[in-house]
Amino acid sequence: MRKINFSAGPTGLPIQVLKKAQEEFVNYKNEGYSIMEISHRSKTYEEIHFGAMDKIRKLYGIDDSYEILFLQGGAHLQFAMIPYNLYQGGVAEYVNTGVWSKKAIKEAKQIGVDVRVVSTSEDENFTHIPDVNFSDTADYAYICSNNTIYGTQYKILPKTKSPLVIDASSDFFSKPLDFSNIALLYGGAQKNAGPSGVTIVIIKKELIERVMDDRVPTFLRYKTHAQNKSLYNTPPTFAIYLLDLNMQWLLDNGGLDKINQLNIKKANLLYDIIDNSQGFYKGHAQTNHRSLMNVSFNIVNSKLEQSFVDEAAKNNMIGLKGHRLLGGIRASIYNAVSLEDVENLADFMREFAKKNG
Incomplete structure (x- = not known):
C-alpha cells in the first residue's frame, strides 16, 4: 500500500506519472532502451527536453521574451548564480521571510554584493509576509514566494521597477502567475514539478546579457546555458523526463x-x-x-x-x-x-x- 506523503520535499509524484514512467522505464516507446541510457544529444531525448519547455510555456502563458533553463544545484546554486549574473555593483534588495531568504542573503553577501534587507518578519518568528517598498534603482529585488518551514505565502506579488527575482521552489506550478513584473522565477522541481535533480529558471532574455564580470565561471553564467539550450553539459535526463510527464499531467487536469x-x-x-x-x-x-x-x-x-x-x-x-x-x-x-x-x-x-x- 502506498503511503500518503505530506513531506516538504522531495515529495510524492502523481500516481499516473509514476505508472507511466514505470511502463516506459526499460523500453521507452518500444525503442529498446531506457531514457536513463541514451545520449542527451539524441533526437529521442531532445523531444522530451524541448517538449517539457513547451509545456511550461503553455502552463504559465510565457512568451518568447523569456528563456527557460534546466539547471542543476537546486536553489542553493541559484543563491550565487543570481547575484553573479544580475548584480551590477549597486544595491541588491532582499526581503527576509525565513530560512531560504536568509541563505540567499548570506550567499550574496559572501560574494561581495551590497545587500539591503528592505523588510523582514524575523522579529515575529516569520509568522507573516512583511510589507515592503523596493527602491526603483536596485540592481534587482528578491523574494521567496512561499516558505516551507513557516507556512507563509505571498498572496499578491510586489510591484517593482527593479527586476523582480522570485524563489518559487515550493509553490512552483501551483497557481497561475502574472509574469508582467517577473524578471526571473526559479525553483527546484522536487515539490510540484517532478523529482529532485533539476532546477528550472525562467528568465527575461534581456537579463541574460547582463553578466559583466569576466571572473564569473562559464558554467555559472545563464548565458552559457541559454546559448546551449540547457545542453551545455549532460543534464539530469531522467529527472527532466519525469518533469515532462508531470507538466503533461497538469495540462491533462485543467x-x-x-x-x-x-x-x-x-x-x-x-x-x-x-x-x-x-x-x-x-x-x-x-x-x-x-x-x-x-x-x-x-x-x-x-x-x-x-x-x-x-x-x-x-x-x-x-x-x-x-x-x-x-x-x-x-x-x-x-x-x-x-x-x-x-x-x-x-x-x-x-x-x-x-x-x-
Missing part, C-alpha cells in the same frame, strides 16, 4: 487554474480544523498570510505532537513532523497530494483532537 482551485480547497479544509479546534491546534502563520502548500501548526499541549506523528504514520500518513527550527506539525499539500488524501488527514486530526482534547 492546468494551473484548476490545480489552484483544488489547492485552495485542500488548504481550507485543514485550516478550518485548526481554527475550530477550540484551542487544541494552533496555526503558526497569520491568517492572511497562510500558505496553500505548507500548513504549519502546533498542538497546544506540545507533549502530544510526537504521538500525533507516530499515530499518523500508523494510519499510512508520513512526513508530518515539523521542521527542526519550528517544531510542531507540518502538512505539505503539494499538487500530487489529492483532496482525498487531505480528507484522510482531516479526519485523523478531528479524531486525534477528540481523543486527546
